[in-house]
Amino acid sequence: MRFRVIFQTAFRALRRNKMRSLLTALGIIIGVAAVIAMVGIGNGAKAQVEEQIASMGDNVILIFSGSVSRGGTSSGYGGAGTLTLEDAAAIKREIPGVEAVTPEVQGGARVSFGNQNWSTRLNGVSPEFFDIRRWTFAHGGPFTERDVRTSAKVAVIGNTTALQLFGNAEAALGQIVRVRRVPFTIIGVLGVKGASVMGTDQDDTLVIPYTSAMKRVLGTKTLPRITLSVEKGRPLAPVQEELTQLLQQRHRIGPDRDPDYFVRSQEEIATMATATSKVMTMLLGSIAGVSLIVGGIGIMNIMLVSVTERTREIGIRLAIGARGNDILLQFLIEAITLSSLGGIVGVGLGLGTAKILSSAFAWPVSITPGPIIFAFLFSAAVGIFFGFYPARKAASLDPIEALRYE
Amino acid sequence: MTDAIIRLDAIEKSYHTADQPVLAVRGVTLTIERGEFVAIMGSSGSGKSTLMNILGCLDRPTAGCCWLDGVDVSHLTRDEFSDLRNRKIGFVFQSFNLLARTSALENVELPMLYRRTTLSAREQHEKAMRMLDMVGLSARADHTPSRLSGGQQQRVAIARALINDPVLLLADEPTGNLDTRTSVEILGIFQRLNEQGITVVMVTHETDVAAFAKRIIVMRDGRVRSDLPVEQRTNAEEELRNLPVEPLPEMSA
Structure with a gap:
């Protein structure tokens, strides 16, 4: 059987139950839309963070005064006031490669x-x-x-x-x-x-x-x-190392005493911040992914109903010479068509949602082709995965039984 | 065995029910030659449906050998069975079994879609139109089954059965759902097709219907009880002349 004919048959079967097809695809539509919108928002946040960090300077090192805790209450970083103006002057004077200190x-x-x-x-x-x-x-x-x-x-x-x-x-x-x-x-x-x-x-x-x-x-x-x-082009790590040594010396930090300061480069802070938004993106994306799987189960359910309903049709097709694989392909293509159409509509809806969110709440949204292609392919894969069992069930029907089915 | 379309040799078929195996066909041996018009008769439970399924390559005998058009079909795979049904057998059912919400033309085209060697879409279309024309329904090619009468639906089914040029037309109670006049019309089509050289095997439980055939095989308890040629064969055209109302629709070819 030619593919064109199989696709025609699938489209016709889906058109016959418009409402049912729409509701079934809705699971996939929402899943894909959620993936696109969520990943878009997550990536947008990440891009914004990265941009801010770049604007702040990627060659910046921060030295914080340590925290004090007294009677169970911690003052938070910088609270101990262990850094002095002399420290600042010494850094400027003694560490090579330092461009400016404040x-x-x-x-x-x-x-x-x-x-x-x-x-x-x-x-x-x-x-x-x-x-x-x-x-x-x-x-x-x-x-x-x-x-x-x-x-x-x-x-x-x-x-x-x-x-x-x-x-x-x-x-x-x-x-x-x-x-x-x-x-x-x-x-x-x-x-x-x-x-x-x-x-x-x-x-x-x-x-x-x-x-x-x-x-x-x-x-x-x-x-x-x-x-x-x-200074531009100078790696941060050795400077950070020398800073630590200088401060250890000045603050008389030995092996028996914890440092009363800590050193962070802007890069490290940036990595932390982007890591957080990366985790958020993955979390949002996987929640959306779960809804795709739920959508897939919906497709499987409706395909099983469809196979039962069309038992007689399957019997007729088998009797006039369809092979098991012809029937398998017919139902599989139907499931894939359903989920892929859902995927396409979902991509559109996701892009729309992302656009609305970005303009309504001024959220930064970054849409790249990657998640779109991934979400679409995933929806098609959901169709194959969840469509296979019903399709195989249809293909293995006995033509005599199927023809007798009322 | 000069030109046998079907040769059955000691065919047996048993089913396994909950308590014990049931022997539906118990040793049937018969030969059907090319160009015959055979009616298989018998009450329900006589094994005629089971025999029909075996003849139609829908079912496999538990014992015995079965040749269709010179090929031993007793040990073919499921797919080989499908291909055989597609190319060599045309089915006509009591309940027509057309695909609903699908036009008459597309119903007729359906078996061509499952051919291993497919024709072009245009060739398929033209061939299906020729077949519909032959059964006098070319004017209703775009009608869905729900908009056709029972007789018209059965004629679409006949066109579908013949589209892949089968060697055998198998009809299972083809007139069971039709009124007398339409039944005679359908049987008339079978007679004409048979005159053109197509082998027809028809299962029925009505003696009137069987009388349109050339040979009647009566089944009882899974065995052939009698196998006789029809002496006073009913001619569909004469019969229609005796029936009131309009004549048999024009058939070309």
């Missing part, structure tokens, strides 16, 4: 302008910070080394904070805001950077010289974090 002090602060006020993240850093973080300026510019030396009351404002206080970013320039009652002059507005890997709005910030932050606002003498960048 001490970082952070704290929440209420910033007010006129009768407007806004709670934001206060970041005390050196001017190198903007280079390390690859942060550009929308208006104005960074503060200088001199500002650091004099603990100048100057500030660079993030886009979100500027909008909250001034309504538009450019208006912030030259204004004087109060940070915990200390007046600071805005000398620069940062370019928009968006949400971070961890989901916080990076533009919701006020950046001031670390000296000003430590003396005038936060009143601390230690650093929760030191950030540095490594």
Whole structure:
């Protein structure tokens, strides 16, 4: 029997029970659509994370102060305040390959302008910070080394904070805001950077010289974090190694004492973040895959019903000379046609869903041909797998019995 | 055995039921020559249906040998049986057994789809049209069985049975579901086909129907009870003239 004829026969059989075919295929449609949409969303999130990391600099190493735990309560990383300005200076002085270093002090602060006020993240850093973080300026510019030396009351404002206080970013320039009652002059507005890997709005910030932050606002003498960048093209691992050695020496860490700091490269953080989204993608994808299998069971069920219903037809076909394989192929092709059509519709629905989700919730969605081809082939395979048993059942019918079937 | 289409030699067939084996056919030996028109008669349980299934290569005898058109078919595989049915035997059933929701033409084409050597779609189409024309239904080629009368459906079934040029036409109670006039029309077609040289074997339990054949084999308890030529054969055309209402539809070829 020619394939064209077999396909015609299959299509006709499916058309005869339009509603039933649609409902049966629905399992596959939903499964495939779910796979496409889920993987699209997962990959989108991954791509976004990767992009953010790249924008933050892939040559960045972060040193965090260790945590303290007292009476069962842990302060969290950076809480111990074991890093000092001297550490930062020593790193800059002694580690080869270090391009720029900035001490970082952070704290929440209420910033007010006129009768407007806004709670934001206060970041005390050196001017190198903007280079390390690859942060550009929308208006104005960074503060200088001199500002650091004099603990100048100057500030660079993030886009979100500027909008909250001034309504538009450019208006912030030259204004004087109060940070915990200390007046600071805005000398620069940062370019928009968006949400971070961890989901916080990076533009919701006020950046001031670390000296000003430590003396005038936060009143601390230690650093929760030191950030540095490594010269272009230099591998991070040896630098990380030397950093660890230097700090061990300076902090007198021996074999009997745990380090009171830890070193992480941006790369490691990136790997962690992408690993998380990879796991999410796989999880979502496999849940969707389960629904494909459920859809396949639906197909098997309906094919079994169909074989029983059409016992007489099978008997007629056998009597006039169809071989067992002709019948097997007929029902198998019918199952594959059903599941493949479901797959095609599912791909369309999945792409549509992904598009709607990305525009409605501004989720980043990344659709690649890979999952589409995979989902379609998988749906066809589901048809073969779950269609085989009913088809074989049909093919092995006894023509005499089948012809007698009412 | 000059030109035997069918030769049965001591055919036996037993079925295994729950309690004991049932011997449906107990040693049948007979020969049917090319060009014969044979009616197999018998009450239900006489073994005529079982014999019919064996003749039609739908079933295998438990013992004995069976030759169809010179080929020993006693030990063929399932697929070989299929091919044999496809090329050498045309079936006509009591309940027509056409595919529902499928046009008359496509029903007639169906056996050609299962041929090992397929014709082109156009050749198939033309041949099916010729066959429908022969049974006087070319005007209804696109009708589905539900839109055809019983007699018309049976004529489509006959066209289907003949499409692959079989050596044997097997009819199982072909008039069982038809009224008298239509029955005579169908039997008339068989007589004409037989005159053209096609061997016809027909199973029936009605003596009136059997009288259209040339030879009557009566089965009883799994054995051949009598095997006699028909002396006063009924001619379908004469019979129709005696019946009231319209004449036999025109048949070309």
